[in-house]
Amino acid sequence: xxxxxTYRLSCSIPGHEMDVRGLAAAAFPEGAFVxxxxxxxARVWVPNSSSSGGFSEMxxxxxxxxxxxxxxxxxxxxxxxxxxxxxxxxDHNICVFSLDRPDPLYVxxxxxxxxxxxxxxxFGTLLSGSWDTTAKVWLNDKCMMTLQGxxxxxxxxxxxxxxxxxxTGSADKTIKxxxxxxxxxTFTGHEDCVRGLAVVSDVEFFSCSNDASIRRWMVTxxxxxxxxxxxxxxxxxxxxxxxxxxxxTGEDRTVRVWRQGDCVQTIRLPAQSVWCCCLLANGxxxxxxxxxxIRVFTESEERVASxxxxxxxEDELSKTTIDPKTGDLGDIKMEELPGKEHLNEPGDRDGxxxxxxxxxHVEAYQWSVSEARWMKIGDVVGGSSQQKSERVMxxxxxxxxxxxxxxxxxxxxMKLPYNVAEDPWLTAHNFLQKNDLSPMFLDQxxxxxxxxxxxxxxxxxxxxxxxxxxxxxxxxxxxxxxRGGAADPFTGAGRYIPGSGPAPPGPAGMxxxxxxxxxxxxxxxxxSSSTNMFFPKTDAVTFEQANATQILAKLKxxxxxxxxxxxxxxxxxxSLEKLLLAVCDLKTxxxxxxxxxxxxxLWKTAHWPEDIVFPVLDILRLAVRHPEVNAHLCADDExxxxxxxxxxxxxxxxxxxxxxxxxxxxxxxxAGGRGRQLxxxxxxxxxxxxxxxxxxxxxxxxVALATLVLNYAVQLMSQPxxxxxxxxxxxxxxxxxxxxxxxxxxxxxxxALGTTVSGDATAKDLARSLGVPSQINKYSxxxxxxxxxxxxxxxxxxxx
Numbered sequence: 107x108x109x110x111x112t113y114r115l116s117c118s119i120p121g122h123e124m125d126v127r128g129l130a131a132a133a134f135p136e137g138a139f140v141x142x143x144x145x146x147x148a149r150v151w152v153p154n155s156s157s158s159g160g161f162s163e164m165x166x167x168x169x170x171x172x173x174x175x176x177x178x179x180x181x182x183x184x185x186x187x188x189x190x191x192x193x194x195x196x197d198h199n200i201c202v203f204s205l206d207r208p209d210p211l212y213v214x215x216x217x218x219x220x221x222x223x224x225x226x227x228x229f230g231t232l233l234s235g236s237w238d239t240t241a242k243v244w245l246n247d248k249c250m251m252t253l254q255g256x257x258x259x260x261x262x263x264x265x266x267x268x269x270x271x272x273x274t275g276s277a278d279k280t281i282k283x284x285x286x287x288x289x290x291x292t293f294t295g296h297e298d299c300v301r302g303l304a305v306v307s308d309v310e311f312f313s314c315s316n317d318a319s320i321r322r323w324m325v326t327x328x329x330x331x332x333x334x335x336x337x338x339x340x341x342x343x344x345x346x347x348x349x350x351x352x353x354x355t356g357e358d359r360t361v362r363v364w365r366q367g368d369c370v371q372t373i374r375l376p377a378q379s380v381w382c383c384c385l386l387a388n389g390x391x392x393x394x395x396x397x398x399x400i401r402v403f404t405e406s407e408e409r410v411a412s413x414x415x416x417x418x419x420e421d422e423l424s425k426t427t428i429d430p431k432t433g434d435l436g437d438i439k440m441e442e443l444p445g446k447e448h449l450n451e452p453g454d455r456d457g458x459x460x461x462x463x464x465x466x467h468v469e470a471y472q473w474s475v476s477e478a479r480w481m482k483i484g485d486v487v488g489g490s491s492q493q494k495s496e497r498v499m500x501x502x503x504x505x506x507x508x509x510x511x512x513x514x515x516x517x518x519x520m521k522l523p524y525n526v527a528e529d530p531w532l533t534a535h536n537f538l539q540k541n542d543l544s545p546m547f548l549d550q551x552x553x554x555x556x557x558x559x560x561x562x563x564x565x566x567x568x569x570x571x572x573x574x575x576x577x578x579x580x581x582x583x584x585x586x587x588x589r590g591g592a593a594d595p596f597t598g599a600g601r602y603i604p605g606s607g608p609a610p611p612g613p614a615g616m617x618x619x620x621x622x623x624x625x626x627x628x629x630x631x632x633x634s635s636s637t638n639m640f641f642p643k644t645d646a647v648t649f650e651q652a653n654a655t656q657i658l659a660k661l662k663x664x665x666x667x668x669x670x671x672x673x674x675x676x677x678x679x680x681s682l683e684k685l686l687l688a689v690c691d692l693k694t695x696x697x698x699x700x701x702x703x704x705x706x707x708l709w710k711t712a713h714w715p716e717d718i719v720f721p722v723l724d725i726l727r728l729a730v731r732h733p734e735v736n737a738h739l740c741a742d743d744e745x746x747x748x749x750x751x752x753x754x755x756x757x758x759x760x761x762x763x764x765x766x767x768x769x770x771x772x773x774x775x776x777a778g779g780r781g782r783q784l785x786x787x788x789x790x791x792x793x794x795x796x797x798x799x800x801x802x803x804x805x806x807x808x809v810a811l812a813t814l815v816l817n818y819a820v821q822l823m824s825q826p827x828x829x830x831x832x833x834x835x836x837x838x839x840x841x842x843x844x845x846x847x848x849x850x851x852x853x854x855x856x857x858a859l860g861t862t863v864s865g866d867a868t869a870k871d872l873a874r875s876l877g878v879p880s881q882i883n884k885y886s887x888x889x890x891x892x893x894x895x896x897x898x899x900x901x902x903x904x905x906x
Contacts, residue, residue, distance in 0.1 A: 112371050112456070112476040113363060113403040115411045115419050116390060117160040121149055126394025128177040129384040134188040134205060137387050138164065141400055142174035148193045150205065151400070159409050161402070167203045169210040172196035172548075178224040180232065192232060194221030196548070200234055200244070212247045219259075225272075227265035229871035233272055235260035241274045243287065243833070245872050250833035251287040256280070262303040264311065270840075270877025271325060273311060275300030281313055283325060286840035286876045287833070288797065295321060295329050304343040304352065314340035314354060320364075335362055335369035335457075342382045344391075353391055355380035359426075359483075360457070361393050361403070372457025373403060374472055374483045376422045424482035428470055443468060449480045461486065498523075507559060511537075511551075522551070530555040640897040641860030646776035646817045649810070652728055654690045657721050658683055664718040672714055681707050686725050689732045700729070705738050712751065716761055723755070723767035727774055736778025745784035753795050762804050769796060769810035776817045786821060789831055793818065797838040805848035812846070812854035815839050819861040832869045835862045840876055849894050852885060856897045863904060870905055879905050 124144035132138040137153040147168055151161040173196040180190040180202075190211070191203040200214035200221055219237035226232055232244040241253040241260050253274060262275035272284040281293040281300055298316035305311055306322070310330075314320045318340060320333040338357035345352045351365045357379055363371040377395035384392050390404040404410060411419070443463040453460070453473025460471045460480065468486035473479075500508045505523040522537050524530075534551035537543075661682065665674050674682075685704040708729060711722045729735040739748050752768040754760075760768075772792060775781030785792060796811050819835050822828050839855045839862075846852055859878060863869045873879075885898040 111405075113373060113391060113405055114476070115416055116402040116404040116406075116409045117411055117415070118419070119151060119161050119400040119402070120398070121163055122147070122398045122400070124173075124398055125379065125381060125396045126398060126400055127173070127175050127381050128193075129382045129392050129394050129400070130177045130179050130191075131384050131386055131392075132179055132189065132191070132205075133182055135164070139384060139386060139392055140177050140179070140191050141392075141394055142177045142193050143394075143398065144173040145398075146170050146172065146174055146195070148174055148177060148191060148201075148203065150191070159411075161400075165205075165208060167191070167193075167201075167208050167210075169193070169201040169203070169213065170195035170197050170199065173220075175220060175222045176224045178226045178232075180226045180230060181228075183230065192224055192226065194224050194234060194236075196220045198236075198238075200224070200232075202247075214244055214247065214249070216242055216249045216252075222259065222261055223263045225264045227272075227875050228267075229875045231265065231872070231875035233263045233265050235263040235274055239276075241272070241284075243272070245829070245833075245868055245875070248829045248868070250830055250872055251837060253282075253284050253287060253289070255282055255289045255292075258299075261299060261301050262313070264303040264305055265875075266305060266308060266311070266325070268308040268877065269880065270875060273303050275303050275313055279315075281323070285844075287837035288841045291325075291327055293323055293327060293329070295332075301340060302342045304345045306345055306349050310349075312343050312345065312352060314343050314356075316340070318356070320352075320354060331367065333364065333367065333369070335364075335372075336360065341380065344383050344385045346385065353383055353385070355383045355393060359428075361391065362457070363391075370456065371475075372472070374423060374457075375401065376419075376426045376484075420481060424484065426484035428484040428486045452478065453480065459483070509554075509558065511554075522555075524555055524559065526559060530559075638900050640893070640900060641857050642823055642864035643816065643820050643857055643861050644823065646773070646782075646820055647813050647854070648731060648774045648777050649727060649770040649813070650731075652690055652724065654686050657686065657724050661721040661725075664721065668714070668718055672718075674711065678707055678711070682711065682722075682725060685729060689725075689729045689735065692731060700732060700734050702738065705729070705735055708735075709739060709744075709748075716755070716764055719755075720761075720763040720767055723764060723771065727767055727771040730771055730781060731774045731777040733778055736775065736781045740775055740778065740780035740784040745780065746788070749784065749788045749792065753791060756795050756799060758798055762802060762807060765799055765802065766804065766807045766810050769799070769807065769814055772796075773810060773813045773817055776821070782821055785818070786831075789818060790834065793834050793838050797841055800842040800845050805851065808842070808846045808848050808851035809854065811842060812839075812851040812858065815842070816854050816858040816861065819858045823861060823864070826866065829868055829872075832862050832866065833872055836869070836873055836876060836878065840878055840881060843881060849888070849891055853891070853894045853897060856882065856885065856894070856901055860897065860901045860904060863901075874905055 122141065122143040122145050126141050126143050128142040130140050132140050132150065135152050138150055140148060140150050142148045147166050149166050150164040152164045154160045154162055170193065174193050175196060176194045178192050180192060182189045186204060188205045192200060194200050198217045198219060198221065201210040202212050203210055217234065217236040217238050221234050221236050223235035224232065230245055233241060234244065235241045237259040239256050239258060239260060241263050242249050243251045256274065256276040256278050258277035260274050260276050264273045266273065270285060273281060274284065275281045277299040279296050279298060279300065282289050283291040296313065296315040296317055300313055300315050302314040303311055309325050311323055312320060313323065316339045318336045318338060320340060321329050322331040323329050336354065336356045336358055340354055340356040342355050343352055354362050359374050359378055359380060361373040361380055361383060362369050375395050377397035379396035380393060381396065382394040386392055390402050390409065393401050443461055446462055446464060448460060448462050449471060456473060456475040458473040462469055462471065470483050470486055471480040472483045474481050498505050498508045500521060500523045506526045507524045509522040509524065511520045511522050520541050524533050530552040531548065533555060534548050537551060538547055662679060665679065681704045684698065685700050685708055688698055688700050708726060712719065712726050714722055730739060739745065752771055755764040755768040772785065775785055796814055799807055799811055815835055815838050822832050822835065835858060839858050843852065843855055846855065859873065863873050879902055882898055882901060885894055886902060888895040
């Protein structure tokens with residue numbers, strides 16, 4: 107097939123009634139693509155079978171009640187062999203369509219503002235970005251996790267092909283890298299809103315911004331190259347299969363083709379905003395713009411438009427008007443411009459712009475390398491030499507109009523300033539934000555502006571700038587290193603060690619959680635695969651071991667040196683001693699049960715100063731296993747107070763002994779029904795705070811953290827609908843495995859993962875999409891202790 111060196115118009119596709127905001131190549135039918143528009147529709151386009159080329163509309167999908175902002179394709183699977191089409195809109199919703207029906211299969215609700223970006227990953231995972239400053243991870247029709255961290259709208263999202271990594275770009279000028287739902291890295295460098303992201307490889311990606319630059323990044327954080335050529339906001343990127351070349355579109359009315367780091371071709375369109383682009387299967391480029399048209403450009407001579415259509419496109423381009431304030435033309439001084447004779451000199455590069463004076467107006471021309479001639483790209487309006495109309499002063503600035511808007515009858519009126527060179531939707535959006543009004547009024551306010559400024563608009567039809575990011579246009583110029591050994595890492599070697607009693611001996615083959623001497627195995631994969639004794643685990647793991655004599659001795663020692671206002675009386679110490687003896691060994695029947703008075707004294711003493719409270723926390727850790735104490739401290743308001751107190755002790759600036767004992771106390775709360783109910787209700791806050799402790803270099807904390815995740819996984823086994831909760835377990839376990847070194851902690855995290863995914867196909871898909879198999883694979887060869895390697899291999903089999 108013959109191929110020219112540059113792209114030329116192949117066809118223009120009418121159909122949409124408003125701006126085309128998103129494009130995506132479809133897997134089926136062959137050569138098809140999908141477009142979405144502000145006209146609230148999505149449309150599937152298929153290549154014409156006739157030799158004339160072009161595309162026909164296969165079908166139109168409706169489901170949104172406001173503008174449709176973005177689109178992506180979920181790859182084919184057994185259930186949907188043609189794949190799925192996903193769209194996001196200003197109605198805050200995400201609609202999921204199949205190719206054989208015009209209405210959505212289902213609608214995803216959860217975002218609180220416009221959904222402006224979508225990306226599909228493996229196993230049906232979907233990532234969405236929104237003006238509500240969050241991104242969300244979806245699996246089928248469920249929201250699995252919410253990514254929070256940006257301080258402004260999330261304009262761009264993308265799922266990297268491997269490792270379970272996700273990227274988000276925001277109006278806060280940053281890009282964030284997420285793994286298993288947690289932010290691992292923040293990329294800074296752009297000077298304005300990040301508008302688009304595109305995958306290069308497993309470890310590289312592109313970003314584009316309102317600062318008119320494109321950046322190439324490594325996922326490790328380095329920006330390896332910056333590309334300049336655009337002269338205004340850049341909205342979208344699409345990468346060629348070679349991973350080096352790409353195309354970009356923006357507010358300067360252009361599509362730009364980049365080869366080996368250089369902009370080798372600039373294609374101007376007769377529309378101000380070139381919102382989106384995508385590469386089609388045959389290498390052609392589809393582009394969507396603010397004039398509602400989709401245009402396809404090709405390198406193939408066979409698919410180039412007819413001479414008549416090419417001329418019509420050029421004529422349309424030459425008739426457009428250009429406002430120099432929105433492009434790269436600068437301030438126009440007509441008296442200094444040359445005449446048409448200046449066009450006899452060839453240009454220096456493709457896309458070069460030249461202004462000439464023709465009578466009493468200014469014309470803009472662009473150099474085409476492929477045709478070796480200057481092409482007219484429009485008439486320039488709004489230069490400094492033009493007469494300015496009378497303007498209205500408002501808040502220190504001049505405007506063409508200042509409208510008075512009465513939103514509520516009898517309420518205060520509001521001022522809406524507007525310049526005719528601005529976009530009505532942009533002005534409406536800013537007005538609504540400034541006055542804290544619902545974005546659902548956007549259409550109404552924008553149409554009011556258009557209706558009341560008829561005949562005054564300069565340049566092309568409304569939507570001449572990005573209506574969502576602002577009126578300005580850019581023209582470029584530690585914790586302590588505690589080691590877990592035999593010595594008490596908190597109070598000194600040979601002294602009281604909170605909860606550190608040795609594991610009781612037991613026969614071979616018993617519960618592998620009770621200690622290294624309690625588990626034996628032949629170590630072969632064949633023997634382990636026949637019987638899975640590791641997961642799913644069905645009962646909670648608690649911290650039972652204690653030395654009551656040492657705990658009481660430490661309590662009395664610290665009480666002797668406590669400030670007077672915190673010092674306990676002999677009577678209170680006696681009550682705590684009786685309580686400790688009652689709860690220390692639950693397997694031995696006791697004559698005396700804990701009393702309400704003793705429980706209340708324990709709770710009061712648990713608020714001792716943080717530097718001396720740890721022996722009280724150790725008593726609390728043992729006490730919450732007792733049915734009476736569990737029911738008392740974990741019920742209703744008391745339970746919430748208990749959680750809040752433990753979360754405070756687990757804070758990042760907390761003492762490691764308190765952090766560990768707070769974690770162990772939470773683990774032991776699972777021993778009672780009230781405790782389980784409480785911890786399930788407080789799950790999100792507890793696991794989020796616990797996950798932050800993975801960075802503390804202390805094996806006792808890591809084991810307690812792993813046990814807490816495992817106990818949550820056990821409880822969620824009986825709740826098949828709790829997918830978001832399971833997603834958090836997967837996320838915390840995955841994040842912890844990145845840093846945890848202690849083999850017992852690793853083992854418990856592996857069991858937690860296995861318990862979470864057992865019997866749940868959706869949870870398995872999410873684990874695979876988060877990259878869990880590749881993350882844990884390194885443990886499959888661990889032989890000491892044998893339970894780590896065997897459990898890992900069983901989990902890998904489960905996730906195949």
